Amino acid sequence: MPRRLPDSSKVLPSEITPEREYLSRRALLAGALSTAAVQSIGGFSRAAYGQSPGALTYVHNADLSVTAAPNSYRDITTYNNYYEFGTDKSDPSENAQKFRTQPWNVTIGGEAEVTGTFALEDILKPHPLEERVYRLRCVEAWSMVVPWIGFPLGDLLKRFKPTSKAKFVEFKTLYDPKQMPGQRVGVLEWPYVEGLRIDEAMHPLTLMAVGLYGKVLPNQNGAPLRLIIPWKYGFKGIKAIVSIKFTERAPRTTWAGAASNEYGFFANVNPSVDHPRWSQASERRIGANAFGPRQPTLPFNGYAAQVAGLYSGMDLRKYF
Amino acid sequence: MWRIRWVLKPLVFLACLLPALRLGVGALNAVEAWNIGGISLGADPVKMLLHTCGRWTLNFLMITLCMTPLRDLTRSVFWLKFRRMFGLFSLFYAVLHFSIYLLLDQNGRLSDLWQDIVKRPYITLGMLALLSLIPLGVTSTAKAQRRLGRDWTRLHRLVYVIAILGVWHFWWQVKKDIREPLLYACGLTLLLGYRLWKERRSLSRLSAARFARTDAA
Numbered sequence: 001m002p003r004r005l006p007d008s009s010k011v012l013p014s015e016i017t018p019e020r021e022y023l024s025r026r027a028l029l030a031g032a033l034s035t036a037a038v039q040s041i042g043g044f045s046r047a048a049y050g051q052s053p054g055a056l057t058y059v060h061n062a063d064l065s066v067t068a069a070p071n072s073y074r075d076i077t078t079y080n081n082y083y084e085f086g087t088d089k090s091d092p093s094e095n096a097q098k099f100r101t102q103p104w105n106v107t108i109g110g111e112a113e114v115t116g117t118f119a120l121e122d123i124l125k126p127h128p129l130e131e132r133v134y135r136l137r138c139v140e141a142w143s144m145v146v147p148w149i150g151f152p153l154g155d156l157l158k159r160f161k162p163t164s165k166a167k168f169v170e171f172k173t174l175y176d177p178k179q180m181p182g183q184r185v186g187v188l189e190w191p192y193v194e195g196l197r198i199d200e201a202m203h204p205l206t207l208m209a210v211g212l213y214g215k216v217l218p219n220q221n222g223a224p225l226r227l228i229i230p231w232k233y234g235f236k237g238i239k240a241i242v243s244i245k246f247t248e249r250a251p252r253t254t255w256a257g258a259a260s261n262e263y264g265f266f267a268n269v270n271p272s273v274d275h276p277r278w279s280q281a282s283e284r285r286i287g288a289n290a291f292g293p294r295q296p297t298l299p300f301n302g303y304a305a306q307v308a309g310l311y312s313g314m315d316l317r318k319y320f
Numbered sequence: 321m322w323r324i325r326w327v328l329k330p331l332v333f334l335a336c337l338l339p340a341l342r343l344g345v346g347a348l349n350a351v352e353a354w355n356i357g358g359i360s361l362g363a364d365p366v367k368m369l370l371h372t373c374g375r376w377t378l379n380f381l382m383i384t385l386c387m388t389p390l391r392d393l394t395r396s397v398f399w400l401k402f403r404r405m406f407g408l409f410s411l412f413y414a415v416l417h418f419s420i421y422l423l424l425d426q427n428g429r430l431s432d433l434w435q436d437i438v439k440r441p442y443i444t445l446g447m448l449a450l451l452s453l454i455p456l457g458v459t460s461t462a463k464a465q466r467r468l469g470r471d472w473t474r475l476h477r478l479v480y481v482i483a484i485l486g487v488w489h490f491w492w493q494v495k496k497d498i499r500e501p502l503l504y505a506c507g508l509t510l511l512l513g514y515r516l517w518k519e520r521r522s523l524s525r526l527s528a529a530r531f532a533r534t535d536a537a
Binding site for chain 2: 258279284290293
């Protein structure tokens with residue numbers, strides 16, 4: 001039985017209400033508060049708003065969104081790196097359809113005052129959702145623009161009252177080879193582990209995502225809970241999170257552990273530090289203009305103004 | 321005989337063109353947002369074109385290298401009639417692979433190409449393989465074969481090196497999942513191992529025969 005956060009009700013919503021309905025019910029409540037903001041969204045189809053299963057209620061955060069046109073839902077949901085479901089880009093959309101995302105528990109541990117295992121509903125409950133259109137830059141030198149729905153990771157972490165020893169945050173993906181066929185193959189060490197320095201985790205741009213294009217996150221995109229750090233390479237955005245741990249030392253992350261000369265702990269998007277086997281100076285934007293030219297990659301994926309300060313004085317060639 | 325030349329060969333030729341045809345239709349679909357034959361190159365058409373042509377280059381190299389073992393196994397020279405065609409298709413897909421890389425991936429910037437060749441070992445290997453494949457294609461005619469005589473055989477042994485370079489190029493390019501290049505490496509090991517084994521066997525037979533002769537004398 002998962003523990004409950006102090007502010008949760010006695011009966012777990014996961015015991016009575018399917019998550020999707022739960023989320024859309026929340027959506028109705030929150031909707032009343034944020035109607036004005038919602039009306040100003042525009043751009044995406046809002047026809048099914050609040051009605052279709054999986055539709056979420058959220059406020060569009062224009063300040064933290066890029067103005068570039070987002071990639072199509074189809075591109076975002078069929079072109080995925082999610083090795084738990086296979087190493088081909090099309091594998092996750094094919095193999096993740098039956099993945100069960102409820103019930104879902106998240107274990108909070110390490111250097112914090114509040115720890116334990118919590119139902120996903122309790123994790124999500126206090127957080128109003130917002131839409132943020134972020135650039136996504138893969139370490140493989142392609143990129144997309146994705147309208148995520150989520151909330152700042154920092155808001156979640158603060159609820160657990162991390163202690164002064166909490167210098168890093170470690171995240172883990174579910175380990176379930178029965179459901180995740182890719183985990184039956186030793187391509188990577190399972191479960192997938194990612195990590196952030198605490199100031200990176202608390203940065204307002206760092207997003208805990210639960211949806212995209214206004215709907216509940218599809219399984220192949222990391223449902224039910226995934227991380228988005230828009231100034232870092234995509235592999236930092238760990239999917240299907242079941243564990244969050246505050247640590248004193250930098251966690252050993254999966255890709256850095258697999259090839260430490262190719263993938264660093266920080267993995268900040270940096271056009272001037274090449275991957276040993278390919279250039280990071282430019283990227284191919286997936287989408288509309290299929291055979292269009294590559295575009296230059298921006299330092300910190302275009303978010304330098306907001307995040308470069310986190311790394312002042314650091315040698316980014318050494319800490320790549 | 322005419323059946324091989326006028327029926328079977330053209331059929332095999334068309335079959336070898338199918339992957340390129342598919343890619344062509346896929347590229348057209350991607351540009352025009354059509355859906356001819358339901359063929360899609362996915363979200364990243366350039367990568368799909370690039371990788372598919374690369375794979376077919378290797379596939380045709382492997383198929384070409386299968387012809388001699390098949391001849392030995394079946395004791396029929398039938399297979400050798402297709403060897404040149406397969407070899408040339410390997411060159412065809414290699415040239416496509418390179419052109420897609422240069423024109424679509426690198427936007428045709430030759431300065432970037434040179435940088436890539438010098439800086440990235442897997443691209444160096446790929447370029448070496450392609451450049452070595454060209455003389456084999458050029459000397460693939462019956463006329464060149466006659467003119468070069470024994471040198472032709474020596475020159476065309478280069479195909480073993482090219483195949484190794486090609487598989488190596490693939491291996492160094494993949495991010496982490498090496499299962500596919502490993503499969504090619506295993507196939508190539510078998511095909512090249514067979515040739516080594518044959519060579520050693522014929523050498524030992526030769527020395528055995530010589531030994532027998534001295535023994536009799």
